[in-house]
Amino acid sequence: MIVHIGLVILAYLAGSLASAVIVCKALGLGDPREQGSGNPGATNVLRLYGKTPALLTLCGDVMKGLVPVLLLRYVQAPDVFVAAAGLAAFGGHIYPLFFGLRGGKGVATLIGVLLGFHWLLGAAFVITWLLAALLFRYSSLAAILAALATPLYCWLILAGAPYIAVASVMSAILIWRHRSNIKNLLSGAEDRITLKR
Numbered sequence: 001m002i003v004h005i006g007l008v009i010l011a012y013l014a015g016s017l018a019s020a021v022i023v024c025k026a027l028g029l030g031d032p033r034e035q036g037s038g039n040p041g042a043t044n045v046l047r048l049y050g051k052t053p054a055l056l057t058l059c060g061d062v063m064k065g066l067v068p069v070l071l072l073r074y075v076q077a078p079d080v081f082v083a084a085a086g087l088a089a090f091g092g093h094i095y096p097l098f099f100g101l102r103g104g105k106g107v108a109t110l111i112g113v114l115l116g117f118h119w120l121l122g123a124a125f126v127i128t129w130l131l132a133a134l135l136f137r138y139s140s141l142a143a144i145l146a147a148l149a150t151p152l153y154c155w156l157i158l159a160g161a162p163y164i165a166v167a168s169v170m171s172a173i174l175i176w177r178h179r180s181n182i183k184n185l186l187s188g189a190e191d192r193i194t195l196k197r
Contacts, residue, residue, distance in 0.1 A: 004072065004081040011068030011085040015092020015109060018099045019060025020045050023053055033102055037191075041104035047191070056114050058108050065089045065112025073116070083162035086113035090170050094177065100182045105177040107143045110170055114150070124153040137192045140181035149170040 020032045022042035029049050036044045042061065046054035069091045072082040093109040095101045107129075116124030125146045132142035147170075154167040184190035 003075070004077045005073055007068070007075070007077070008081060008088050011072075012088040012092040013097065014064045014068050015089035016096035016098045016103075017060070017064055018093075018096050018103065019064070020057045021058045022100060023060065024049065027053055031052060032086065033112070035049045039104055040099075040102070041194075042108055055153075061093065061104070061108030062112035062115070064093065065109035065114075066116045067112075069113055069116025079098070079160050080162045082117070083160075083166040086116060087166045087170060089113060090173070105143070106170070106174050110147070110150075110174060113122065113170065114154075117167075118157050121153055121157050121167075124157070126151055133193060138190055140178050140183065140190060141185055141191050144175055144178055144182070147174045 018040050032044050033040050036048045040055045042058040045057045045142045072085045094103040094105045128146040129142045132145045150171045151168040154164045
């Protein structure tokens, strides 16, 4: 059990690695927390610097959610610890220890966690996001709709109490982190999905 607890702590530390800040610094770009929306996530990096830095950021954020969960599953930890590792990685992304607790909104890291829980769960989130993004052209709205559907997907695919509970908590936090986007959506001020030319 001590090993499992230690791995959950490591999951938080992994989540605390702000991919957007690390990628932009490595590429000699500005701090995404100081520009655009101020969010250190792939969408803001895409708007600021284009596809390559955004893709690297996305991959980093997904992996820091996926790897800790897979590691707990690899050591055959009980479901409660596997679920806790996912929540810890997600929490680390939102409140990163290494970056002054100024994190992102958690979409990509949530995808990684869900993929670690069950690949179908992650796929369901991604497909919902893609369909909503194509239909409405708002990344934030797509994320909110996918998050709203996630507890149901988890119940249908996994039906394990720890996973459903953690998926529900992460979805609620993700929606709460998008509260400024919700205000912008309601006022018509939210930015649509665009690519930097």
